[in-house]
Amino acid sequence: MLRTLLITVGLCCCMATSAQFHTVMPRTTRYRIERTAQGKAGEITEMTEKAAPAELSADTALMRKQWIDSYLSVSYPLKEIYVTSPFGVRTDPFTKKRKRHNGLDLRADRCETYAMMHGIVAKTGHDRLSGKYVIVRHGDFSVSYCHLSECLVKKGDCVRPGDVVGISGNTGRSTGPHLHLTVRMGRKHINPGILLRFIDETRRQALEKLSK
Ligand SMILES: [Zn+2]
Incomplete structure (x- = not known):
């Protein structure tokens, strides 16, 4: 909280x-x-x-x-960041059982969704769980943006921080409109909160130096 x-x-x-x-x-x-x-x-x-x-x-x-x-060099994935469900073990909203949540849910209802860093679009698609999704590769790790209503990039596109990759939505296995964000390093899911804090820190430091 x-x-x-x-x-x-x-x-x-x-x-x-x-x-x-x-x-x-x-x-x-x-x-x-x-x-x-x-x-x-x-x-x-x-x-x-x-x-x-x-x-x-x-x-x-x-x-x-x-x-x-x-x-x-960095951008938040949405104009406003409000975490509605954190990364880690939680009660699954569908089965009501304790289950690991492999990403972070952010409040968003048909909002522009931005690439957080410079990268290459590795995949876009649509499946039963993630709905419409975009995966952007940044060197060793990749970020996926899920439950989108629209994907606005295609595989192979080069994206810069702040470029719109899609519009958030409610597709796939979702209880309501939100952006499900995952960060993977190899096969392992890591907490996207770490990336958000990195973005926060990078911007804060830059602003602090520029205001001097
Ligand atoms: Zn989620």
Whole structure:
């Protein structure tokens, strides 16, 4: 519960600052307009333009670019992250028996679903359990997005973080609209929460450095 809250709060902070973030460009010179009153009191007779000492060194500009790239290297899978069912053993909603949940359920109802990192679409398909799904491979691990209403990529596509891979839905073995997210390393399922925390941390660090 606390984890859910932390992820949600972290995301809100990022969303709030992301709009201004995308417009941040390294500026090398800044000017300040200075009004100087001369002669009679209150009468403005001169306007000077002075170059303010606000130049960014090449090193600083490069560092800013690196932090911007770092920020853009990851993306949350949805605009809003709210975990409705965590990874691990839980009561199966269909059989009511204790069973391992191999992924994470996120609240989503026909929402754009984004690639979380740069990767290649390994598979798209439709089956009885996962419904419509997209699997994206990122090096050693792969992420699947399940119960989609639409797949918007095809096998072999190269995706960048934030690219829309599909629209969430309620297909397959699902009790209601949501996004079921799984992360696999080889044959082993790992907790997608780890990846969400990594995204959170990467963005938080980048924003912190950029705001300095
Ligand atoms: Zn699930």
